[in-house]
Amino acid sequence: MAFYIKEQQNGIGEKFNDLSTNDKNLLNEYFKIEKFYRYALKEMQAKIENLDNYCETSFSHNPIHHIESRIKTPENIIEKIHRRGYPVTMNSIKEYLYDIAGMRVVCNYINDIYQIIDLLSKHKDIQIRFIKDYIEKPKASGYRSVHVICDIDIYVVGDVRVVPIEIQFRTIAMDMWASLEHELRYKSKNVYTEEEKVNLKKYSDDLYNVDINMQKLFLKKTEGDIENDWLWFSGRKMDQNGL
Numbered sequence: 001m002a003f004y005i006k007e008q009q010n011g012i013g014e015k016f017n018d019l020s021t022n023d024k025n026l027l028n029e030y031f032k033i034e035k036f037y038r039y040a041l042k043e044m045q046a047k048i049e050n051l052d053n054y055c056e057t058s059f060s061h062n063p064i065h066h067i068e069s070r071i072k073t074p075e076n077i078i079e080k081i082h083r084r085g086y087p088v089t090m091n092s093i094k095e096y097l098y099d100i101a102g103m104r105v106v107c108n109y110i111n112d113i114y115q116i117i118d119l120l121s122k123h124k125d126i127q128i129r130f131i132k133d134y135i136e137k138p139k140a141s142g143y144r145s146v147h148v149i150c151d152i153d154i155y156v157v158g159d160v161r162v163v164p165i166e167i168q169f170r171t172i173a174m175d176m177w178a179s180l181e182h183e184l185r186y187k188s189k190n191v192y193t194e195e196e197k198v199n200l201k202k203y204s205d206d207l208y209n210v211d212i213n214m215q216k217l218f219l220k221k222t223e224g225d226i227e228n229d230w231l232w233f234s235g236r237k238m239d240q241n242g243l
């Protein structure tokens with residue numbers, strides 16, 4: 001079977017030798033549209049960077065610390081389709097896999113996360129499908145982030161493509177915990193005792209308390225300054241902790 005030529009040139013074609021013919025056919029089809037996920041990530045990154053720059057020039061505050069992005073690997077696409085029991089078809093990729101294009105936006109303060117989400121939701125070429133708020137309701141592991149699953153319109157030579165993206169919003173502290181825990185436990189086969197699980201969750205809770213206290217300090221120190229306008233910019237009303 002003629003496997004996708006770019007993959008062969010990159011020397012990773014062999015990685016797929018163990019896949020069934022159905023899986024290989026699906027990946028061949030998927031590779032034809034993979035570029036749209038990359039375009040979507042670039043467009044989204046530009047939008048979020050522009051928002052950050054606007055906030056810097058208008059309010060002397062950068063809500064965003066840094067941005068990372070990735071395209072889900074072909075192996076993980078196939079793995080997720082099988083794990084979820086979806087038919088091995090392009091339709092499953094288009095209808096059910098929202099996280100092929102994945103972006104991580106690491107913010108300075110918790111409040112920045114919600115402000116940026118509110119501002120993004122006002123873009124006419126972005127449609128939010130749903131939000132999973134793991135800050136309001138952390139996972140049992142202690143994982144905290146807000147996942148925004150949205151569609152972005154991509155204009156390609158006279159055509160409009162609607163491409164889904166999963167954006168994970170977190171603070172620096174949440175990112176620190178999630179990155180280490182991702183290696184240590186989430187994606188590892190290591191076995192954890194109850195005590196170790198409780199400790200990992202406690203470290204996440206401790207970091208959350210630091211986030212809240214840093215947020216309070218930021219609010220106190222910018223009270224009455226022009227920077228404080230940032231807190232009301234998207235029209236979001238916050239409680240006295242700035243959340």
Ligand code: 0O2
Nearest residue numbers: 080099102132139141142143147177178179181182186187
């Ligand atoms: P990676 O390597 O980060 O890309 P599913 O995607 O099927 O696993 P679901 O319900 O669609 O699950 O998504 P969920 O659980 O809302 O979010 C999945 C993503 O959130 C993961 O992506 C992780 O990035 C992150 N995540 C969720 N739970 C945890 C956790 O307990 N610890 C850490 N460190 N990260 C978590 P991927 O694709 O599984 O992995």
